[in-house]
Amino acid sequence: MKRLRILRRWFARRIGYARPFCVALLIALAALRAADPAPIEEVRARIFDSFQVIEPRVKTAKPVIIVDIDERSIAKIGQWPWSRTLIADMVTNLTKLGAVVIAFDVIFAEPDRLNPDVAADIFRNLDEETRAKLRALPSNDQVLADAMRHSRVVMGQSGLSAPSAQLDTTLPVTGLAMLGDDPQRFMFQFPGLLRNTPILEKNAAGRGLFTIRTERDGIVRRVPMIMQAQGATVPSLSFEILRVATGTDTIFIKSDKAGIKSIAVKGLEIPTDRNGQLWVHFAPHDPSIYVSAVDLLEGRVKPELVARKLVLIGTSAVGLLDLKTTPIDPVMPGVEIHAQVLESALTRAVLTQPNYGFVIEFFAAILFGILVIIFAPFFGPVSLAAVGGLFASLLIGTSWYFYTQHRLLIDFTYPLLSTTAIYLTLIFTAFVREQAQRRQIRSAFGQYLSPALIEQLAQSPEKLVLGGEEREMSIMFSDVRGFTTIS
DSSP states (O other): OHHHHHHHHHHHHHTOSHHHHHHHHHHHHHHHHHHOOHHHHHHHHHHHHHHHHHSOOOOSOOOEEEEEOOHHHHHHHOSSSOOHHHHHHHHHHHHHTTOSEEEESSOOOSOOTTOHHHHHHHOSSOOHHHHHHHHHSOOHHHHHHHHHHTSOEEEEEEEESSOOSOOOTTSOOOEEEEEESOGGGGSEEESEEEOOOHHHHHHOSEEEEOOOOOOTTSBOOEEESEEEETTEEEEBHHHHHHHHHHTOSEEEEEEETTEEEEEEETTEEEEOOTTSEEEOOOOOOOGGGEEEHHHHHTTOOOHHHHTTOEEEEEOOOGGGTOEEBOSSOSOEEHHHHHHHHHHHHHTTOOBBOOTTHHHHHHHHHHHHHHHHHHHGGGSOHHHHHHHHHHHHHHHHHHHHHHHHHHOBOOOOHHHHHHHHHHHHHHHHHHHHHHHHHHHHHHHHHTTTSOHHHHHHHHHOGGGOOTTOOOOOOOOOOOOOTTHHHHO
């Protein structure tokens, strides 16, 4: 027992209990990062948001035009959805103006309510001859399908939170090729899939999901490039546009045990996160890429605005509820997010959070945490603050360098917060130990020494040594002649 007490006193004096506790804390923080709960991920995402706010993407080209079903168009033409014959006119006009691919960020899940055969049944006071003529006319959906056959049109689909009717397996799907581990287990899953009417699906050049997932805080940062919907593997609308534009029949997916690495078509490979999501490198909202739908229908759009461009048809109208929040814009039409994805991909300005980024962050936190545990007790407050500032600047600067120069998202918050937590723990334990030592001194000498001396010892415990101390001193004695007699 005596040896154990001696060993405990030696351990407390030479090493202390704070360091082993900080080692345990470092292990716990490492496990927390490996689990990566939502709050930790959200902090990391907010840091990446700040990068984009400080330095958003600079547009070097404008390969995408948006035909906007805006408030002015709705006021002029009428409420949405419009007749499919008007949509057919839009497709025809865009094809004549030289559009490369036309994509719909809207869905036509039901037959047109203005089809002639429907009108024949619901219009009153029609004679039978007129009703027969109406029923003989082609449906509005057929008119749109005919227009689509003379162009390259990508139809939008939507993921649903519940299964819809059984999927029609006769409808065309996009071909897939996979290299590596099964990527489907990493994809986002939607229980249901909402498609367009069969006649439109069959005449489309491509089909893709326009569903955009927001983060927990409602901000759009990442867009899935490939997803699972009601058991089917479906590309995103924006990536399907790229497939059709490049004339590729098959989408190529690379993956490993950590997740999906990239998704590619002929001549273009896009890196993704493990779930097949692309970190969107946002540029500020750009009104110059918008064309009002009513201007297109009335022939007021100049050919040079559309020629050799990818065209998205969507809406900015508030009533149609397709407005999103991005890291740099509080309100952005959802259709423009697809445009931002296309611009980033075509100008090679995509952001990447590589799978090995976690390894860098993890080992940086371990290394710096161990260095703090070993050396922090030997530094004074000023020196330690200077070293801490240098360390933080190094981490932030490295992360900023990777973002600006290589468009890589490497997180510095975890190593910084982890090391700061360990440092604050060391300071707190040192403070607690010092206060306990002062209380012990006051208790031991309170009955024997003056309060001023006790306070001096409590403030400077190192003065309390066995055997006292030796000093060179000068002492003056004074006396008064005849003091005894006077007394």
